[in-house]
Amino acid sequence: MTEDAALSDADVQSVRAFLQEYQRSLCASFEAAEAGPQIFRQDSWEREEGGGGITRVLEDGATFEKGGVNFSHVAGARLPDSATAARPELAGRAFQAMGVSVVMHPRNPMAPTSHANFRFFLATCPDRPPVWWFGGGYDLTPYYGFEEDCRHWHRTAATACAAYGADVYRSYKRWCDRYFHLPHRGEQRGIGGLFFDDLNEGGFERCFSLLRDVAASYPQAYLPIVERRAQLPWTEAERAFQEYRRGRYVEFNLVYDRGTLFGLQTGGRTESILMSLPPVVRWQYDRRAEPGSREAQLTDFFLRPRDWLAEDLAPEPGQEA
Amino acid sequence: MTEDAALSDADVQSVRAFLQEYQRSLCASFEAAEAGPQIFRQDSWEREEGGGGITRVLEDGATFEKGGVNFSHVAGARLPDSATAARPELAGRAFQAMGVSVVMHPRNPMAPTSHANFRFFLATCPDRPPVWWFGGGYDLTPYYGFEEDCRHWHRTAATACAAYGADVYRSYKRWCDRYFHLPHRGEQRGIGGLFFDDLNEGGFERCFSLLRDVAASYPQAYLPIVERRAQLPWTEAERAFQEYRRGRYVEFNLVYDRGTLFGLQTGGRTESILMSLPPVVRWQYDRRAEPGSREAQLTDFFLRPRDWLAEDLAPEPGQEA
Numbered sequence: 001m002t003e004d005a006a007l008s009d010a011d012v013q014s015v016r017a018f019l020q021e022y023q024r025s026l027c028a029s030f031e032a033a034e035a036g037p038q039i040f041r042q043d044s045w046e047r048e049e050g051g052g053g054i055t056r057v058l059e060d061g062a063t064f065e066k067g068g069v070n071f072s073h074v075a076g077a078r079l080p081d082s083a084t085a086a087r088p089e090l091a092g093r094a095f096q097a098m099g100v101s102v103v104m105h106p107r108n109p110m111a112p113t114s115h116a117n118f119r120f121f122l123a124t125c126p127d128r129p130p131v132w133w134f135g136g137g138y139d140l141t142p143y144y145g146f147e148e149d150c151r152h153w154h155r156t157a158a159t160a161c162a163a164y165g166a167d168v169y170r171s172y173k174r175w176c177d178r179y180f181h182l183p184h185r186g187e188q189r190g191i192g193g194l195f196f197d198d199l200n201e202g203g204f205e206r207c208f209s210l211l212r213d214v215a216a217s218y219p220q221a222y223l224p225i226v227e228r229r230a231q232l233p234w235t236e237a238e239r240a241f242q243e244y245r246r247g248r249y250v251e252f253n254l255v256y257d258r259g260t261l262f263g264l265q266t267g268g269r270t271e272s273i274l275m276s277l278p279p280v281v282r283w284q285y286d287r288r289a290e291p292g293s294r295e296a297q298l299t300d301f302f303l304r305p306r307d308w309l310a311e312d313l314a315p316e317p318g319q320e321a
Numbered sequence: 322m323t324e325d326a327a328l329s330d331a332d333v334q335s336v337r338a339f340l341q342e343y344q345r346s347l348c349a350s351f352e353a354a355e356a357g358p359q360i361f362r363q364d365s366w367e368r369e370e371g372g373g374g375i376t377r378v379l380e381d382g383a384t385f386e387k388g389g390v391n392f393s394h395v396a397g398a399r400l401p402d403s404a405t406a407a408r409p410e411l412a413g414r415a416f417q418a419m420g421v422s423v424v425m426h427p428r429n430p431m432a433p434t435s436h437a438n439f440r441f442f443l444a445t446c447p448d449r450p451p452v453w454w455f456g457g458g459y460d461l462t463p464y465y466g467f468e469e470d471c472r473h474w475h476r477t478a479a480t481a482c483a484a485y486g487a488d489v490y491r492s493y494k495r496w497c498d499r500y501f502h503l504p505h506r507g508e509q510r511g512i513g514g515l516f517f518d519d520l521n522e523g524g525f526e527r528c529f530s531l532l533r534d535v536a537a538s539y540p541q542a543y544l545p546i547v548e549r550r551a552q553l554p555w556t557e558a559e560r561a562f563q564e565y566r567r568g569r570y571v572e573f574n575l576v577y578d579r580g581t582l583f584g585l586q587t588g589g590r591t592e593s594i595l596m597s598l599p600p601v602v603r604w605q606y607d608r609r610a611e612p613g614s615r616e617a618q619l620t621d622f623f624l625r626p627r628d629w630l631a632e633d634l635a636p637e638p639g640q641e642a
Contacts, residue, residue, distance in 0.1 A: 043607070057606040068606070184585040184594075247598070254575035255585060264505040264576060271607045273505075277568070279605070283598040285378040285389070286364070 007122075007132055011204055012096070015120045016073060018208075019100045020054075022118070022215055023071040026102060027056050029219045030069070033226055036062030040069065045269050050075035051096075055272040059279070063230045065107040068275035073098035079123050080266060086198045090131060093123040099136075100215075101259070103276040104222070109242035111229035112142035112149070112190070113249065115276070116218045117259070118211055132204070134211045135197040137172060138218045139180050140225075141190030141249060143242040144294055145302035147313070149225045150191050154308035157194050160217035164210050172196045177305040177316065182252055188303040189252045193221075241295050244287060246278035253277065328443075328453055332525055333417070336441045337394060339529075340421045341375075343439070343536055344392040347423060348377050350540045351390070354547055357383030361390065366590050371396035372417075376593040380600070384551045386428040389596035394419035400444050401583060407519045411452060414444040420457075421536075422580070424597040425543070430563035432550035433463035433470070433511070434570065436597070437539045438580070439532055453525070455532045456518035458493060459539045460501050461546075462511030462570060464563040465615055466623035468634070470546045471512050475629035478515050481538035485531050493517045498626040498637065503573050509624040510573045514542075562616050565608060567599035574598065 027040045038061035046052035053072030058064055079095040081088055099119030106113070116138035124130045140153050154173070161169040176195035181188055194214060199207050253260045253276055263273040289295035305316040348361045359382035367373035374393030379385055400416040402409055420440030427434070437459035445451045461474050475494070482490040497516035502509055515535060520528050574581045574597055584594040610616035626637040 055606075059606060066604075066606075184591045243601075250571060250602075251575060251595075254572060255582070261576070270505045274572075274604065275606050277604040279603060280564075281571075281602045281604070283387075283595065283600060283602070285376075285380060285387075285596050286592045 007130060007204055011208075012120075012122065015208060016098055018212060019071055019073075019098055019118065019120075023054065023056065023069050023100050026100075026219060027058075027069050029223060030058065030064065030067060030104065033223050034058070034061045034063045035230070038062070038064075040067075043272075045272065047074055047267075047269070049077070049267075053269070053272060055269070055275065057275055061107070063106060063108075063111075063226065065105050066275075066279040067104040068102070068272075070101045070272050070275065071099075072272070079121075080262060083121065083262065087131075090123045093125050093131075095124065096122040101276075102218075104226075105246070105278050106226055106230055108230045108232060109143045109234050109238045110146075110232040111226050112140050113246075113278070114138060114140050114218075114222045116215075118215050120211075132200060133197070134199040134207050136211055136214060137176055137193060137195035138214075138221065139176055139190050139193040139195070140222070142302060143245050143298065144238065145191075145298055146225075146229070149228070150302065150308045152224065153191065153193060153221050156217050156221035157214075158309060160213045161194070161210070163213070164206070168210075169194070174305075174316065180252065182248060182256070184255070185248065185251070187248065187299060188305060189248065191302055191308070192305060240282065243278075243280050243282040244284055245298070246281045247283050250277055250281055328451060328525055332529075333441075333443065336529060337419055339533060339536075340392055340394075340419055340439065340441075344375065344377065344390050344421050347421075347540060348379075348390050350544060351379065351385065351388060351425065354544050355379070355382045355384045356551070359383070359385070361388075364593075366593065368395055368588075368590070370398070370588075374590070374593060376590070376596065378596055382428070384427060384429075384432075384547065386426050387596075387600040388425040389423070389593075391422045391593050391596065392420075393593070400442075404442065404583065408452075411444045414446050414452075416445065417443040422597075423539075425547075426567070426599050427547060427551055429551045429553060430464045430555050430559045431467075431553040432547050433461050434567075434599070435459065435461050435539075435543045437536075439536050441532075453521060454518070455520040455528050457532055457535060458497055458514060458516035459535075459542065460497055460511050460514040460516070461543070463623060464566050464619065465559065466512075466619055467546075467550070470550070471623065471629045473545065474512065474514060474542050477538050477542035478535075479630060481534045482515070482531070484534070485527070489531075490515070495626075495637065501573065503569060503577070505576070506569065506572070508569065508620060509626060510569065512623055512629070513626060561603065564599075564601050564603040565605055566619070567602045568604050571598055571602055 031039050038058055040056040040058045043055045051074035053070060055070050057068045059066050075096045077094055079091055079093045081091045099117060101117040103115045118136035120134050122130045122132045158169040172194040173192060176192040179195050180190060260273055305319045307314045352360050359379055361377040361379045364376045372395035374391060376391050378389045380387050396417045398415055400412055400414045402412045420438060422438040424436045439457035441455050443451045443453045479490040493515040494513060497513040500516050501511060581594055626640045628635045
């Protein structure tokens with residue numbers, strides 16, 4: 001990664017404009033997919049240290065039991081270590097960070113939760129050009145697995161990355177599998193997707209274009225799945241399993257997620273950060289699924305990293321049974 | 322704190338025997354207080370690195386929706402930093418740790434959740450006598466506050482500490498208030514109680530006696546409150562508020578609690594560690610209580626550290642409105 005003297009104020013403003021428009025259009029798409037009358041409410045907030053955001057939340061919908069689409073643009077005097085795991089030498093610089101983050105929790109246990117995040121960082125320093133980078137991605141957390149959905153999700157992600165290099169999808173897909181892992185459960189959070197950080201390779205135009213293409217592909221990846229699954233019938237036992245599995249989502253976000261912990265520990269707006277938590281969650285002691293059941297299949301098959309583009313759904317290297 | 326050459330194997334065994342008997346008798350008391358037929362189930366487990374434990378869990382009771390009483394005795398080659406915040410110089414020594422930890426979640430929103438923990442550590446080193454210490458305490462998390470309950474809880478705690486010095490209760494009470502604090506919410510987890518760590522002042526006999534007296538007072542502090550409140554009528558709205566407030570319990574345990582994080586990150590038995598999490602939890606975006614309502618009173622009055630023994634329920638120093 002190199003410093004890029006060519007970055008202009010107009011570039012920074014164009015990222016901001018893109019993210020704000022993305023928030024608006026995503027909310028509109030989710031409202032269109034919502035079977036009931038619920039819409040996103042909106043809260044604008046400011047941060048004492050600089051910047052602020054717009055939080056949009058939909059609750060108690062017919063399709064989406066809870067969902068949030070957050071835009072924020074904050075500035076600070078000292079970049080914390082957690083903002084860039086790969087380059088601790090930037091810690092302590094003044095910075096700007098802007099991003100959109102999304103978590104959607106459908107009501108129907110057959111429909112998966114999804115998460116997406118797109119962000120841009122600028123680390124500034126007197127007398128030197130700023131260092132900038134993009135990060136982002138999206139991942140899917142099913143409660144009941146459907147091969148067709150997993151293939152569609154990953155195919156859409158791979159298509160979005162294809163123009164940027166032969167290995168981009170695979171590399172971001174593996175990064176996603178590494179990141180969304182719960183060591184204390186020995187489980188993945190979901191079936192993965194894309195995750196990237198510290199992206200500035202190839203210059204601003206290429207990176208911003210990659211971010212835009214991946215961002216545009218997220219609703220294409222997610223909405224057809226929600227439309228297929230949110231109509232399926234479900235039982236009380238399946239609903240209880242969904243509520244139980246949502247506990248894993250809480251455990252990941254509160255114990256491991258860098259963005260969440262960074263936000264909570266540095267005085268971010270708590271309600272905006274924790275809008276990601278599911279609406280109703282259950283914890284039961286040592287719950288085990290009936291061997292061979294669909295509940296067992298979730299962890300035994302779907303939550304094991306594999307190549308969702310391969311005919312035989314091969315496990316990722318090192319994940320063979 | 323000084324090293325204590327006088328500690329014998331028999332002393333260590335007597336702590337273990339006390340903790341095991343304490344687990345048994347606590348479970349018996351909770352079963353006696355349980356209005357339905359539910360009893361504690363029991364799981365014994367071993368740890369690869371040495372030691373193990375007995376986890377006892379009651380679920381779906383009439384009085385207790387979920388409760389756990391955990392005994393563990395583990396040994397390790399290297400004491401982690403998090404085990405003793407006050408003396409990092411002991412990190413890296415071989416150690417033994419034994420303890421009982423308890424979390425009880427009543428079903429009725431008028432009845433508070435309680436937590437207790439009693440533990441003993443030994444840090445050993447070749448050629449030198451072991452360093453040992455006790456830690457423990459208990460704290461109460463109401464959803465609907467009752468002054469009478471808070472006074473009884475703290476009076477019982479103060480009585481248990483009285484023989485050990487004029488300032489023991491106040492000092493452990495303030496330690497508890499400092500520990501059970503959620504910075505990202507600007508809230509206390511509950512109304513506090515007692516918290517102590519690194520206790521070896523005055524020798525083994527005194528410290529063990531203090532631990533036993535505090536441990537014995539925990540069911541005396543808690544059960545009369547449960548008996549009074551678990552019979553009260555409640556509404557669906559009050560139940561929803563309890564489920565919402567339980568979210569704070571999850572946030573504290575997963576983001577801040579030293580014991581939980583230490584356990585999860587060092588390969589403890591996940592199901593035993595997370596038995597503390599409530600059975601059903603709700604997160605709602607930016608929920609606010611009606612000013613002056615009982616729900617507002619919880620945070621406005623009960624969750625602000627105060628002197629529950631004073632006639633006028635004075636705020637703790639620095640907590641004045």
